[in-house]
Amino acid sequence: xxxxxxxxRHLVMGMTNKKSLKCEQHLGHNxxxxxxxxxxxxxELMFVYNFKEQTENxxxxxxxSPECPNSSHLFLHLHTLQPEDSAxxxxxxxxxxxxxxxxxxxxxxxxxxxx
Amino acid sequence: GxxxxxxxxxxxxxxxxxxINCTYxxxxxxxxxxxxxxxxxAPTFLSYNALDGLEETGRFSSFLSRSDSxxxxxxxxxxxxxSASYFCAVRAEAGTALxxxxxxxxxxxx
Numbered sequence: 001x002x003x004x005x006x007x008x009r010h011l012v013m014g015m016t017n018k019k020s021l022k023c024e025q026h027l028g029h030n031x032x033x034x035x036x037x038x039x040x041x042x043x044e045l046m047f048v049y050n051f052k053e054q055t056e057n058x059x060x061x062x063x064x065s066p067e068c069p070n071s072s073h074l075f076l077h078l079h080t081l082q083p084e085d086s087a088x089x090x091x092x093x094x095x096x097x098x099x100x101x102x103x104x105x106x107x108x109x110x111x112x113x114x115x
Numbered sequence: 116g117x118x119x120x121x122x123x124x125x126x127x128x129x130x131x132x133x134x135i136n137c138t139y140x141x142x143x144x145x146x147x148x149x150x151x152x153x154x155x156x157a158p159t160f161l162s163y164n165a166l167d168g169l170e171e172t173g174r175f176s177s178f179l180s181r182s183d184s185x186x187x188x189x190x191x192x193x194x195x196x197x198s199a200s201y202f203c204a205v206r207a208e209a210g211t212a213l214x215x216x217x218x219x220x221x222x223x224x225x
Binding site: 004035040041042043048053056082090102103104105106107108109113 | 119146147148155156157158159163165185197203204206211212213214216217218223
């Protein structure tokens with residue numbers, strides 16, 4: 001295993017379902033991020049964790065709940081989502097969010113479809 | 116608010132040179148990054164500029180002018196495999212995450 005791994009790669013869920021997205025990084029980094037990528041829109045930052053502590057929450061609705069049990073793992077728990085939440089959810093990591101040189105390592109994303 | 120502007124699409128032929136511009140309006144500035152993303156793939160880091168001037172890495176170069184809040188990515192000797200989306204990103208405040216532009220789709224034809 002190398003880099004940043006996300007599972008599942010594809011997920012279809014109803015609005016009443018509860019599901020989770022998982023991210024694992026094998027790079028020894030201290031910071032992890034969730035970004036949302038929708039068509040024709042910029043990558044939107046959702047959450048930042050630094051040394052397992054949440055340092056940024058970009059006004060994300062409470063139906064998205066992040067969890068970072070350790071520096072290598074990041075989860076995004078999903079419940080009662082809306083169709084407009086359908087998007088590609090990208091996880092990323094970096095050595096250190098304070099001093100890093102703008103280099104994030106991204107996973108290939110989890111493509112979420114909400115019916 | 117924070118915003119980054121870049122063209123939505125650029126087309127070019129193999130062997131050509133293309134420049135993708137990025138202008139930004141952010142509360143602060145700690146560096147401009149560029150990322151490449153192929154269809155179905157992960158964004159991958161290309162370059163980073165914190166100071167004015169040109170940074171060269173092989174066929175790709177990146178330029179920054181902080182006084183103009185402007186930068187560009189220059190791709191030379193274009194190849195078909197360069198067809199992808201290219202994103203500029205800015206760190207607006209120390210210790211905060213990157214803010215991304217909407218991306219530029221580059222199509223390279225033979």
